[in-house]
Amino acid sequence: MRIDPGKLIQFIVCQATEFGAPLSPIRVVKFVYLTDLYYARENKGETLTGWPWKFVYFGPYCTESFLALKKAVEVGLIEAKPFESKYDDKDRFLYSCPSEEGADFESQLSIYVWSSLKGAIKKWADDTPGLLDHVYYDTEPMEDVKRGDSLDFSKARLPIDLPKLEMKKISKSKTQKAKQLISALQEQYRASSYKLSEEKVFLARDGAFRKSLPLVDDEDLEEGLSGVAKIGNVESD
Numbered sequence: 551m552r553i554d555p556g557k558l559i560q561f562i563v564c565q566a567t568e569f570g571a572p573l574s575p576i577r578v579v580k581f582v583y584l585t586d587l588y589y590a591r592e593n594k595g596e597t598l599t600g601w602p603w604k605f606v607y608f609g610p611y612c613t614e615s616f617l618a619l620k621k622a623v624e625v626g627l628i629e630a631k632p633f634e635s636k637y638d639d640k641d642r643f644l645y646s647c648p649s650e651e652g653a654d655f656e657s658q659l660s661i662y663v664w665s666s667l668k669g670a671i672k673k674w675a676d677d678t679p680g681l682l683d684h685v686y687y688d689t690e691p692m693e694d695v696k697r698g699d700s701l702d703f704s705k706a707r708l709p710i711d712l713p714k715l716e717m718k719k720i721s722k723s724k725t726q727k728a729k730q731l732i733s734a735l736q737e738q739y740r741a742s743s744y745k746l747s748e749e750k751v752f753l754a755r756d757g758a759f760r761k762s763l764p765l766v767d768d769e770d771l772e773e774g775l776s777g778v779a780k781i782g783n784v785e786s787d
Contacts, residue, residue: 553599555599558585569672575619579611584667585598587689588666588667590704591662596703602614604700605696691705
């Protein structure tokens with residue numbers, strides 16, 4: 551399947567306009583790349599545009615995408631509004647949709663492709679770093695490539711939808727019983743901890759006593775005591 555790339559770009563730009571985010575050229579190009587990726591996931595690596603994407607500027611890029619963007623402006627599918635850059639004096643443009651109706655392009659795409667594309671535009675239309683991170687690190691054709699390499703869309707694969715686990719509701723009586731069991735276990739733990747602490751103290755004391763036995767045995771003490779004991783100022787024999 552091949553499409554009018556100008557109409558695709560118009561669709562992308564108009565979707566972003568609906569979200570209140572005019573697009574820079576780099577964002578337009580990356581969204582076209584994502585469209586090719588989504589399509590390739592359902593069509594055994596075949597892309598929608600048929601363009602030769604490479605790892606060049608900030609990830610996926612091809613000259614065809616930029617030329618199609620310029621042509622879309624020339625024929626009036628989208629508008630280019632200049633703005634001043636903070637970094638240089640070059641002409642910079644942001645692209646928006648000239649009409650509120652936008653482009654009717656959804657009928658040419660599967661539900662997966664256009665819904666995924668819409669979701670991506672909504673998420674990253676005004677977030678260039680986030681979009682670049684996504685296409686750079688999270689898309690299959692960019693895996694294990696070096697700068698200048700052509701991108702292989704045969705790597706494209708549909709994401710796996712994991713089944714949602716539904717938690718069974720627990721009745722109030724079972725919940726109460728579980729709380730009681732937890733409380734009982736906590737009491738047992740406290741009692742065991744207290745008993746263990748006592749045993750540790752006993753063992754420490756018993757150990758100290760046992761260590762002192764040889765010292766006592768070495769002393770030659772006489773049985774009985776003799777002498778004078780003083781208590782206060784009182785003496786007693």
